[in-house]
Amino acid sequence: MKVCIYGAGAIGGYLGVEMARAGADVSLVARGAHLEAMRENGVKLLINGEERVAKVRASDNPAELGPQDYVFISLKAHSVPGVVERMRPLLGNDTSVVTAVNGVPYWYFYKHGGALEGRTLESVDPGGKQWDVLRPERAIGCIVYPATEVVEPGVIQHIYGDKFPLGEPSGETTDRITRLSELMTSAGLRAPIVNNIRDEMWLKLWGNLCFNPISALTNATLEVIAGDPDTRAVAKAMMLEAQTIATRLGVTFRVDVERRINGAGAVGAHKTSMLQDLERGRPMEIDPLVTVVQEMGRMVDVPTPTLDVVLALVRQRAATAGIGDHLTVPPLTAADLRAADLHAASGQVAARH
Numbered sequence: 275m276k277v278c279i280y281g282a283g284a285i286g287g288y289l290g291v292e293m294a295r296a297g298a299d300v301s302l303v304a305r306g307a308h309l310e311a312m313r314e315n316g317v318k319l320l321i322n323g324e325e326r327v328a329k330v331r332a333s334d335n336p337a338e339l340g341p342q343d344y345v346f347i348s349l350k351a352h353s354v355p356g357v358v359e360r361m362r363p364l365l366g367n368d369t370s371v372v373t374a375v376n377g378v379p380y381w382y383f384y385k386h387g388g389a390l391e392g393r394t395l396e397s398v399d400p401g402g403k404q405w406d407v408l409r410p411e412r413a414i415g416c417i418v419y420p421a422t423e424v425v426e427p428g429v430i431q432h433i434y435g436d437k438f439p440l441g442e443p444s445g446e447t448t449d450r451i452t453r454l455s456e457l458m459t460s461a462g463l464r465a466p467i468v469n470n471i472r473d474e475m476w477l478k479l480w481g482n483l484c485f486n487p488i489s490a491l492t493n494a495t496l497e498v499i500a501g502d503p504d505t506r507a508v509a510k511a512m513m514l515e516a517q518t519i520a521t522r523l524g525v526t527f528r529v530d531v532e533r534r535i536n537g538a539g540a541v542g543a544h545k546t547s548m549l550q551d552l553e554r555g556r557p558m559e560i561d562p563l564v565t566v567v568q569e570m571g572r573m574v575d576v577p578t579p580t581l582d583v584v585l586a587l588v589r590q591r592a593a594t595a596g597i598g599d600h601l602t603v604p605p606l607t608a609a610d611l612r613a614a615d616l617h618a619a620s621g622q623v624a625a626r627h
């Protein structure tokens with residue numbers, strides 16, 4: 275089975291090593307020093323006190339790899355729009371695209387039913403490019419529960435977890451998803467097929483949409499955000515807004531909000547991926563985790579006042595850290611503000627954003 279991991283970093287490297295050891299014909303797409311190290315020494319996975327090495331093809335040029343049976347997208351979600359064109363050579367008639375990223379995937383409204391069927395989401399798929407090139411028919415949803423880290427070029431440290439629930443957008447159990455689940459299971463991963471992948475997606479996103487930006491704004495760990503009554507209240511307010519949106523979209527939450535917050539807090543003194551990205555001066559997954567919820571809220575007429583505030587602040591945090599591409603609308607200058615009375619200026623702000 276030909277499997278390409280597009281974005282073979284922390285999660286993709288883990289998947290790649292395990293599936294290669296299970297006998298799949300794995301190729302990795304990566305870049306920079308990490309790619310060079312994997313080319314020279316293979317990709318090394320540190321897991322359960324052992325060192326597992328897979329010597330597989332690694333490239334920054336997908337055209338060298340040809341059509342695949344499965345392409346895993348394990349890039350940071352905001353990187354996907356930039357590489358869609360480069361994925362074309364990997365896509366044959368029967369290729370499946372497995373979206374192993376946090377947040378809402380490009381295919382969300384494919385086989386969704388109802389008034390929003392076929393809609394694309396600007397905050398994750400600008401201009402519907404992923405929808406048009408990757409095609410929603412190819413998509414298999416995948417939720418990423420494990421935590422892993424690239425600790426040095428070519429070396430992935432597994433931290434916890436092995437579960438990657440899989441689901442077809444239609445909820446069906448197809449041959450292609452069954453074969454994928456069998457491959458991943460033979461690789462020692464837990465890859466249950468679920469018939470409600472969007473429910474699963476929202477359950478993960480429920481934590482990411484609040485803990486991640488709050489942590490980037492406060493430097494606090496999961497345990498602190500969940501434990502402090504004031505930050506907990508902010509997280510809860512955002513989660514309840516998101517729950518109203520998701521429920522209106524037909525999603526069912528199998529745990530309540532308090533239990534979900536407690537679950538995140540129980541992870542302990544862990545920095546979210548967004549805080550880690552901020553500290554490393556890397557772009558944060560703001561649009562795929564937070565803006566998209568605001569966008570979906572607008573689609574179903576659910577206001578998101580708390581999320582709007584946190585989103586504005588975290589966007590500004592990204593901008594001041596020099597890692598934001600969100601301020602596409604130039605901020606009002608002092609001269610703009612002097613030229614207008616307060617009422618007009620706030621009207622202009624609302625209109626321009």
Ligand SMILES: NC(=O)C1=CN([C@@H]2O[C@H](COP(=O)(O)OP(=O)(O)OC[C@H]3O[C@@H](n4cnc5c(N)ncnc54)[C@H](OP(=O)(O)O)[C@@H]3O)[C@@H](O)[C@H]2O)C=CC1
Nearest residue numbers: 281282283284285304305348349350351375376418421422
């Ligand atoms: N790591 C974790 O523990 C968890 C991650 N997730 C989610 O999984 C997804 C993947 O995350 P993660 O594995 O941590 O991310 P990483 O940044 O570790 O992996 C992505 C890899 O893709 C590479 N890359 C980026 N752009 C290109 C490009 N244009 N061409 C080739 N390679 C490219 C990156 O290189 P470079 O470093 O140079 O940018 C990096 O090596 C995210 O959505 C994340 O939120 C979910 C749960 C836990």
Ligand SMILES: CC(C)(CO)C(=O)C(=O)O
Nearest residue numbers: 481482485486546547548
């Ligand atoms: C740890 C967790 C669950 C925080 O919401 C996460 O997924 C992340 O850091 O991106």
